[in-house]
Amino acid sequence: MADESTRILVVDDEEIVRESLGGWLEKDGYHVEMAEDGPSALKRLQAARFAVLIVDLKMPGMDGLQVLEQAKKLNPDLAVVLMTAYATVDTAVSAMKMGAYDYLVKPFDPEEMSMLMQKIVSQQSLVRENAVLRQALKKEYRFRDLLSKSPAMQSVFELARTAARSNSTILVLGESGTGKEVLSRAIHVESPRHDQPFVAVSCAALTETLLESELFGHEKGSFTGAIARRKGKFEQAHGGTLFLDEVGDIGPKLQLDLLRVLEERKLQRVGGNEQIEVDVRIIAATNRDLRKAALEGKFREDLYYRLNVIPILIPPLRDRREDIPLLVENFLERLAAEMKKKIDGLSAEAMSAVLAHDWPGNVRELRNVLERGAVVTQGTTIQLPDLGLPARGEPHPPRPGTMASLEEVERRHVAAVLSHTGGNVSQSARILGIDRVTLYNKMKKWGLRRDGEDEPARDGESTARG
C-alpha cells in the first residue's frame, strides 16, 4: 500500500477537501500533491509523472471531465479517479468512456477508498512488472532487429551469431519477406567488420550489363553513358560486407565473374585492365532452391559451393506461427511510435485472422498488413476489416462495377499480385508471366512499391489491394 514511488495529484477547488484527502493519503505513505483547479493541475502533470489523479468533477472553469481528457493526453497510463457530490449515471458513463479509472461519490467510505487505492497501486505495479518481463523476454528472443521465440529461429540466431564472428561466406535462404536482409545486416553488425560499410545490392532488379557495372564498377567510356569512372559495390564494400540479394537470379556470365572475384579476391572494373584487390565478406541471399538450380545446370555448381559455405535457412512465418503475437506487438509498438498514434493492439477477431492467415509474403507482409491496419483504424484497437486481409480462399477478387482503361486494370492487377506475394518480385513476375526487369519497369512507371501499395507521391488514389 505505502509506496513512495506512487505520486498522487489531488485536484479540488475546496481547500478542506484537498487537505483532508491529501492528509489521509499521506498517512499511507503516498507522495501527495494538490492543485486547486484544472489548469494548475495540468501544469503539475506536465512537470512531473504522477500515477494517480483524483479530481473533483464540479469545479469553476475547467471541470473534472475536461481535466481527465487533457490529463490522459499527457499521460495515458495515469489512473484518474473522479469525485462528485452527486452521482448521475450520465456523468459516470461519460467519465468511464473517457478513460476514468473509477468514480467516487463524496463523501466515500474509508474502506472503499482504501481498497480502490490498493487496487490501483497493485494494478500499476503489475503493469510495470509486466513491462519489465516483456522487455526481458524480448531481449532473450531478439537478435538485433529480428524477433522470434520459435526454436527453429533460435537456432538460426545461434548460427548467425557464430557465423558473424568468422569471415566465411554466408548463404541466407528463405522465402521472400522472411527477413534475409535484416538477418544479414544483423550479422554484419555483430561481426568484426561492423564499423565498415554494409552494401546491399539486389541482383534481380537490374539487367545483366547494368548489374555487372553495378557490382564491379566501370571505367570512363567503357560503354555508352559511362561518362566517368565509377566504383562498384564490391569496392564500396571494401573492408565491410557485401549483401547480394536474389543471387539465384543472376545470369551465367555474371555467375562466372562473381566466382572469379570470390576465388581471387580481385576484380576488374568494366572496361578496365587494372586488378583491384577487395576485402569483402559476402552474404548472399536467395529465395530459390539453388542446389536444385545447380543440379539442373541453371546455376554454376562451383559458384553454388563457393556461396554455400555457411547456409542459414530462415523458416517461413507459417511454420513459426507462435511468433505472430510477439511480432504483432513489436510492429504495433514501432508503428505507434512512428505514427505518433495510440494503438492498443488487435481485436480478438483480427488476431484470430492474423494467426490463421498463411502469410505467403511472410514477416514483410505481416508488417504491411499491420501498417495498413494502424493507418485506417478509427479507434485504438485495430479491427479485422482494418487489416484488409483477403477472406480465406478468396484471393483478392476484382472490384466489380468500375470501368477503367486497360492500363489501369493492368496496374491494379500487378499491384494485387505484388500484394499477394508480399512483395516477392520474382514470384510476382512468374505469376504475371513477365520477366523481373519488365515488372520493375512497370512498378517504376506506376509508382508501385513492392507490397503493391502506391508510392507516397501517388497517395489519394485508392490502391488495388483486395
Added chain:
Amino acid sequence: MAGVFVWWIGEGQEDRPLMEHVRVELARAFAAPVYLWQSPERPRHAYDERRKQWHTTPILRWLGEAGPGTGKVLGITDRDLFIPILTYVFGEAQLGGTAAVLSLARLQDDVARRGRRLLEDRAAKEAVHEVGHAFGLLHCHVPGCVMTRSPAVREVDDKRPELCADCRAQIEATIQGAE
C-alpha cells in the same frame, strides 16, 4: 521526552477504566510518560449540523490550543467523527504534529455481546495508532502492527496494540533526534 496527555472530550460520561487502559497501553507502546488530562471544555464548534457528525480538523486545531500546551495530546470522544471526504473516521491525527483524536462511536460493534474489554482493547489500539501518526509514523505493512490501516472494526480486531520493530525503531530515532 515530553509526555502524552489523554483527554476525555466526549459528551457522555467519561469511561474511566477505558481511559486508564488506554493510558497504560500508550505508555507501554511509546515508553513515554502518559497522563490523563482533565478539563470541562468541549470542541462543540466542530459539530456539523448537516452531517450530524464531528469534524476532526477543527478538533485537532482546538486540542493544540486548549490542551496542556506541551507534548502530544489525544482527545477521546463518544461522538462520531468525519473528515469532509469520508463518511466517517475512527480517528485522525496531525502527522508529526501535536494533536490526535479518537472516537469510540464506531468501535462499539459487538461489544454488548462480547463484553466491554473488547471496546477497551480497540480504543487502546486506535489510540496508539493515532498517537503514532502524531509521532510521524505512516501506515505500516507488517501484519499485526498497530500502524496498519484499519478502515473497519475487523481490521482493528486483527492487530495488536504494539508497534512492529521497524515502527519502534523509527519512533526511537525521532525521539532521539528531538532530544
